[in-house]
Amino acid sequence: MARPIVEDMHQLAGCLLQGEYDGAPLKQRLELVWQLVRELEDYAAAAVTDARRRGGASWQEVAAAAQCAPVTARNRWRPEEVERRLARRTAVRQELTEPGQTRISPPVMPRRTPTDCGTNGRAIHRVAAGGPARARLSPAAQLADALNHLHRVCGKTIRALAREVRLSPSYVSRVLSGQRLPSWSATCRLAKASHGEPGELRALWESARGIRVPAHQAPGDALATLQAALRGLHLSAARPTPTRLCRISEGRLTADTAAALIHGTQMLDWDTVARFVTALSGRPADIRPLWEAAHAAAPVPASGQTGPAPASTLFAGAFG
Numbered sequence: 001m002a003r004p005i006v007e008d009m010h011q012l013a014g015c016l017l018q019g020e021y022d023g024a025p026l027k028q029r030l031e032l033v034w035q036l037v038r039e040l041e042d043y044a045a046a047a048v049t050d051a052r053r054r055g056g057a058s059w060q061e062v063a064a065a066a067q068c069a070p071v072t073a074r075n076r077w078r079p080e081e082v083e084r085r086l087a088r089r090t091a092v093r094q095e096l097t098e099p100g101q102t103r104i105s106p107p108v109m110p111r112r113t114p115t116d117c118g119t120n121g122r123a124i125h126r127v128a129a130g131g132p133a134r135a136r137l138s139p140a141a142q143l144a145d146a147l148n149h150l151h152r153v154c155g156k157t158i159r160a161l162a163r164e165v166r167l168s169p170s171y172v173s174r175v176l177s178g179q180r181l182p183s184w185s186a187t188c189r190l191a192k193a194s195h196g197e198p199g200e201l202r203a204l205w206e207s208a209r210g211i212r213v214p215a216h217q218a219p220g221d222a223l224a225t226l227q228a229a230l231r232g233l234h235l236s237a238a239r240p241t242p243t244r245l246c247r248i249s250e251g252r253l254t255a256d257t258a259a260a261l262i263h264g265t266q267m268l269d270w271d272t273v274a275r276f277v278t279a280l281s282g283r284p285a286d287i288r289p290l291w292e293a294a295h296a297a298a299p300v301p302a303s304g305q306t307g308p309a310p311a312s313t314l315f316a317g318a319f320g
Contacts, residue, residue: 001046001049001050001086002043002046002047002049002050005039005042005043005046005089006043008039009036009039009040009043012032012035012036012039013036013285014283014285014286015032016029016032016033016036017284017285017288018283018284018285019032038089041085042085042086042089044066044077045077045081045082045085045086046082046086048062048066048073048077048082049077049079049082051065059073059074062077137236137281137282137283138208138283139203139204139205139207139208139283139286140178140181140208141178142204142232142233142236142281142282143181143187143201143204143205143208143236144175144176144177144178145178145236145237145238146196146200146201146204146232146235146236147175147176147187147190147191147194147196147201148176148177149235149236149238149239150190150191150194150195150196150235151176151190151194153194153195154193154194154195156193156194158172158173158176161190161193161194164193165186165189165190165193166189167186167189167190172190175190181208181209182205184202184205187201187205196235197231199228200228200231200232200235201232201235202225202228202229202232203225203228203229203232203286203287203290204229204232204233204236207286212289222290222293222294222296223294225290225293225294226287226290226291226293226294227264229287229290230261230273230276230277230287233277233280233282233287234262234280236280236282237280237281240280242255242256242258242259242262243255245258245276245279245280246258248279249275249278249279252275252279253272253275253276253279257272257276258276258279261273261276270288270291270295273287273291274287274288
């Protein structure tokens with residue numbers, strides 16, 4: 001009962017974080033805050049109910065956990081009141097098309113627009129600025145875009161690619177169109193057969209599968225993971241040039257800064273990395289844990305710096 005609420009809270013928090021990065025209207029950010037507050041209250045009610053029904057917790061144990069008197073806990077989370085609360089929550093969630101959506105129009109975000117079609121008839125997408133507002137691409141969609149870009153560049157037909165990786169052509173077609181999320185083994189085989197580097201797709205694949213970054217990593221591993229994740233995002237956007245990224249970001253990224261991130265010649269602060277991720281239609285909330293893990297490996301410039309940071313040999317040659 002409680003776990004789905006936590007999952008929705010995680011998505012809401014991600015939407016709030018993205019709104020903060022984007023400078024979303026205060027009204028929209030506060031609406032997300034109110035939704036989070038309601039979800040916290042619903043979660044507490046659901047968690048207490050789960051503990052009593054499944055774990056056999058007494059009201060004394062619930063009160064000790066909540067740091068209140070047993071009579072207070074019993075009155076606060078009466079079974080009939082919890083049922084009404086969760087029923088209201090279900091009704092409200094049904095009015096929303098997805099977790100984190102608000103009744104307020106979202107801010108304008110970078111989008112991808114079809115510019116031409118590949119040999120398989122699927123629209124080839126490029127990152128573009130402006131236009132109607134839309135949610136950022138999910139990691140699963142970006143993984144499909146990255147694999148599709150590799151496939152187009154390598155020049156192989158879907159049938160030839162499928163034969164090489166020992167998968168059915170229909171399955172490969174669904175993977176490239178984003179209709180199927182492949183296993184890691186299939187992702188590796190498709191990347192290698194398309195002359196790509198599987199490691200660049202690992203972060204996208206893990207995010208698409210809901211796999212979280214380990215709390216503790218060796219500094220070198222954390223840095224390599226961040227570098228590969230940024231390469232994967234760049235690949236999923238069909239590897240736009242630094243100049244194009246400067247235009248997409250409406251000047252929030254300079255061409256030099258974008259080049260530094262693409263080629264891995266400099267370690268940059270989080271605000272700059274977030275702008276880079278946003279320009280690639282990525283979700284900064286997915287990359288932030290990777291950056292924080294890598295942050296311990298090398299110092300970064302102060303937040304708010306708009307130009308490149310001092311060169312860091314840790315990033316030199318990272319993007320190859």
